[in-house]
Amino acid sequence: MSVLEILTIPDKRLKHNSSTVKNFGESLKHIVQNMFDTLYASGNGIGLAAPQVGIEKRIVVIDLKEDGKSSPKIFINPKIINSSKDHAINEEGCLSIPGYYADIERPKFVDVEWNDLKGKKIEGSFSGLLSICIQHEIDHLNGILFIDYLSNLKRRRAYEKVKKSQKKNNEKTP
Numbered sequence: 001m002s003v004l005e006i007l008t009i010p011d012k013r014l015k016h017n018s019s020t021v022k023n024f025g026e027s028l029k030h031i032v033q034n035m036f037d038t039l040y041a042s043g044n045g046i047g048l049a050a051p052q053v054g055i056e057k058r059i060v061v062i063d064l065k066e067d068g069k070s071s072p073k074i075f076i077n078p079k080i081i082n083s084s085k086d087h088a089i090n091e092e093g094c095l096s097i098p099g100y101y102a103d104i105e106r107p108k109f110v111d112v113e114w115n116d117l118k119g120k121k122i123e124g125s126f127s128g129l130l131s132i133c134i135q136h137e138i139d140h141l142n143g144i145l146f147i148d149y150l151s152n153l154k155r156r157r158a159y160e161k162v163k164k165s166q167k168k169n170n171e172k173t174p
């Protein structure tokens, strides 16, 4: 079990495109376990993509912890194959952009195709928070952050906010 360091903006690695997982062995299971450890250690996170911990592979873990109940979900090589014309606006945040939240518009429903830990292909339709979360995490695999959908002004504010909070943290740690 290990908690990995979560990269925060403006780390350039967050803008990279991650590569497809081809080996469904022990090392993949190990990465997924560490990602869940990191997600749970974050306290408020509900999803994590591998590039956020410096692993440039198409792996996503999600646990919405709805009604206080844990329901871990693993998506290897997730891909959106269909999205609804209906859009919705919801507030989003990101473990790589701590302390910053903004309203983001996305398709309400998505159909997703992915592999499980053994490489088996699975398909599912998502709505609500899970739909938002999987879209947000798949964006990470393509080097896209939710602030990329915002105006330059708002995006700059996000960078400043993260910089300020990091400065504060650094001052606290001798």
Ligand code: ZN
Pocket: 093, 094, 095, 096, 136, 140
């Ligand atoms: Zn994120």
